[in-house]
Amino acid sequence: MTSSTPPVPPPDPRSDPRSDPRSDPRSDPRSDPRSDPREIRRVALSSYLGTTVEMYDFLLYGTAAALVFGPLFFPDLDPLVGVIASFGTLAAGYVARPLGGVVFGHFGDRLGRKRMLLTTMILMGAASTLIGVLPTYERIGLAAPVVLVALRVVQGVAVGGEWGGAALMTVEHAAPGSRGVWGGVTQMGAPTGAVLATLALALAGLLPDEQFLSWGWRVPFLASAALIGVGLFVRLRISESPVFARAEAAPVPSGPARVRLPLLEVLLTRPRNLLLAVVAGIAPFAAQGVFSAFVISYAIGIGYDRSAALTAVVVSSTLAIVLTPLYARLSDRVGRRPVYLGGALAVAATAFPAFWLVNTGSAVGLIASTVLAQSVAVTAMYAPMAALLAEMFDTHLRYTGASVSYQTATVLGAGLSPMIATSALTAAGGGTATHGVSWMLVAAGLASAAAIWFAGETGRRDLTDIDAR
Numbered sequence: 395m396t397s398s399t400p401p402v403p404p405p406d407p408r409s410d411p412r413s414d415p416r417s418d419p420r421s422d423p424r425s426d427p428r429s430d431p432r433e434i435r436r437v438a439l440s441s442y443l444g445t446t447v448e449m450y451d452f453l454l455y456g457t458a459a460a461l462v463f464g465p466l467f468f469p470d471l472d473p474l475v476g477v478i479a480s481f482g483t484l485a486a487g488y489v490a491r492p493l494g495g496v497v498f499g500h501f502g503d504r505l506g507r508k509r510m511l512l513t514t515m516i517l518m519g520a521a522s523t524l525i526g527v528l529p530t531y532e533r534i535g536l537a538a539p540v541v542l543v544a545l546r547v548v549q550g551v552a553v554g555g556e557w558g559g560a561a562l563m564t565v566e567h568a569a570p571g572s573r574g575v576w577g578g579v580t581q582m583g584a585p586t587g588a589v590l591a592t593l594a595l596a597l598a599g600l601l602p603d604e605q606f607l608s609w610g611w612r613v614p615f616l617a618s619a620a621l622i623g624v625g626l627f628v629r630l631r632i633s634e635s636p637v638f639a640r641a642e643a644a645p646v647p648s649g650p651a652r653v654r655l656p657l658l659e660v661l662l663t664r665p666r667n668l669l670l671a672v673v674a675g676i677a678p679f680a681a682q683g684v685f686s687a688f689v690i691s692y693a694i695g696i697g698y699d700r701s702a703a704l705t706a707v708v709v710s711s712t713l714a715i716v717l718t719p720l721y722a723r724l725s726d727r728v729g730r731r732p733v734y735l736g737g738a739l740a741v742a743a744t745a746f747p748a749f750w751l752v753n754t755g756s757a758v759g760l761i762a763s764t765v766l767a768q769s770v771a772v773t774a775m776y777a778p779m780a781a782l783l784a785e786m787f788d789t790h791l792r793y794t795g796a797s798v799s800y801q802t803a804t805v806l807g808a809g810l811s812p813m814i815a816t817s818a819l820t821a822a823g824g825g826t827a828t829h830g831v832s833w834m835l836v837a838a839g840l841a842s843a844a845a846i847w848f849a850g851e852t853g854r855r856d857l858t859d860i861d862a863r
Contacts, residue, residue, distance in 0.1 A: 433633060437567045438579040440628045441560035444515055445583025446590070447625045448556045451522040451618050452549055453584075453686065454591035455487065456812075457707075460690040461595065461700065462611045466530045467539045486543050487550035488809020494554020495797030496657055502559055502793035503656040506642075507566075507635045510793075511559040515629065517552035519622030521545045526615030558797030561780035566637035566792075566857060571726060574853065577780030578722025584776065585714035588686060588707065596704040637857050641789040656794040660787070664795060667786045670849040671799030672806070674734065674782075677741045677842035678775040679807025681835055685710070685748070685768045688812040688831070692819065693752060693760055696826060702757045710764035714773045721777035729853050730782045734846045737774025742839030744771055745832040753826045767835075775842070785852035807838065 494514070502510040525545050531538045561580050568576035594614035601610040653659050660668055686707055693703040725733045744766050751763035779800070787795030811834065818830030 434564075434567045434569075434576060436628075437632050438564050438576055440511075440625075440632045441564045441580040442583050442586075443625045443628050444511060444556065445560050445580055446586045447515065447583075447618065447621045448518050448553050449584045449587030450590045450594075450621060451518050451587075451615075452487065452553050453588045454522070454594065454614055454618070455525070455546060455549065456683075456687040457591055457595050457690065457704075458611055458615075460687055460812075461599070462607060463542070466532075466607065467542055469531055485805075485809045485813055487546040487553075488805045490547040490550025491554035491801035491804050491809075492798055494551035494556075495558060495801040496554075496794065497551070498555025499558055499794030499797040500656055502555070502562075502797075503653065503790055506638055507559045507563050507793065508629075508632065510555055511563070511629055512626065514552045514556040514559065515622055515625050518549060518556070519619055521548040521552065522615050522618040526612045526618075554797065554801045557800055558793050561796060562638075562784055562793055563632070563635055565781050565784040566635040570856070573781040573784070573857075574726035574730065574778050575719060575723045577784070578719050578777045580780050581722065581776055582715050582718045585711040585718065585773075588711040589715070592704050592707045592711065596701065596708070599700055599704070637789055640858060653790050656791050657798065660791050660795045660798065664787060664791065667849075668795060668799050670845045671783055671786055671795070672802045673845035674738075674775075674842050674849060675779070675800060675803025676807045677738045677835075677838040678772045678779070679804050679809075680811040680838040681741045681767055681772045681807075682776075683808035683811035684815050684831060684835065685764050685772075687808075688815040689752065689760075689764065691816070692828075695824075696753070697755060698757070698760060702760060705757070706760045706764045709761050710768040713765055713769040714776075717769060717773045718777045721774050722781075725778035725781065725853065729851045730778045730785070731846055731849070731851045733778055734775050734782065735843055737771050737776075738839050738843035738846060740771035740774065740839070741767070742836045742843070745835035745839065746829075749828040749832055753828065782852055784857065785855045786849070789857065811838075 498510045498514060525542065528541055528545070529538055557580075560583070561577060564580045565573045565577045591614065594617065595611065598610040598613055599606055690703045690707065693706070694700055721733055721737075748763040748767040751759040751766070753759075783796040783800055784792055786799075814834060815831040818834065819828065822828075822830050
């Protein structure tokens with residue numbers, strides 16, 4: 395009787411440590427930063443501080459444009475035309491933001507999120523510091539507004555890359571079901587930056603007008619250097635996005651490092667998502683531009699004190715900081731679309747009442763107007779925006795898709811709305827003829843409401859599905 399050796403079964407690939415996904419620390423749930431509450435807090439703090447600093451610098455320019463850039467850099471123009479010209483330099487920064495979204499989105503999708511965030515912060519700090527020491531038209535003539543516009547463009551490029559990286563780092567570190575609220579922490583940076591920027595100029599504005607116009611307005615720009623240092627220190631201590639790291643390691647043909655031109659890929663494979671994301675962003679940014687930049691110059695023009703106009707912005711932005719996490723948490727519970735849709739319709743509904751309140755001539759009416767339009771209506775859209783845009787694009791296109799859509803919306807909304815509002819007011823004869831501004835906000839609110847309705851609900855999407863279509 396002969397004995398035979400039983401056949402050896404083929405090796406189970408699951409027993410091969412080289413093919414076991416658990417052998418890759420990026421695939422081990424115990425090593426996933428999303429399972430470490432301390433890491434998500436560090437990342438959220440980094441994104442919050444970074445966005446605060448970037449928006450402080452960027453919005454500081456908007457407030458300065460309303461108060462001082464007209465007489466200092468465009469002194470030969472009629473005062474109202476000078477304000478339009480200074481808002482034109484404001485718009486230049488917004489126009490540059492999509493370029494920043496494309497450039498930093500490209501490398502952020504191919505190389506990772508973290509290193510892009512360090513670069514954008516350094517760029518912003520350098521531009522703001524140089525604005526703080528820039529000679530005026532009286533000293534160097536036409537070169538002054540030219541250099542001012544160039545530095546504003548650098549600011550725009552930096553902010554264009556900053557928001558997408560900060561939002562994605564937070565949302566991609568967050569666990570499913572809490573992406574809205576953690577993304578909302580990033581969004582809190584914008585109103586915080588607005589408060590700091592407005593307070594900084596308000597404090598400088600306590601100086602006599604001659605000193606304020608000669609050197610006082612420069613101090614807030616120079617102070618940004620210290621804020622940049624704090625932001626860089628925190629940002630150096632965080633880990634790369636675990637969603638990006640896992641996607642980068644995935645052996646699939648469409649992995650992030652294998653997409654040579656993320657922007658082209660977005661345009662070819664996600665044109666609908668990109669268009670809907672841009673239109674959805676018009677209402678919050680248009681209302682933000684009107685009630686943070688335009689309303690300051692308008693209120694002063696009809697007789698309000700400068701301090702009253704700045705106080706209104708501080709109060710509304712402070713309340714927005716409080717409401718942002720509440721709206722963001724609500725979007726985790728009921729969905730992004732209902733919360734965002736409510737905010738868009740609120741912008742349209744409050745467009746006329748908000749200016750009726752401003753035109754009462756009462757400081758209380760001015761504050762109520764900015765609170766109603768900016769704190770209540772705009773924040774309902776802005777709070778869930780980080781999670782919403784991240785969920786609309788695949789991992790290997792997410793930095794580019796989210797950044798380009800967000801920044802393009804800022805051009806069409808916040809970048810152009812103060813200039814359009816000022817031009818509409820001028821065409822209507824000045825004074826308190828604000829009906830053209832209100833109709834602009836109604837149109838923006840309805841357009842964004844339609845876009846978010848057709849975009850559908852995104853809150854249940856799995857961000858790790860890098861090939862999702």
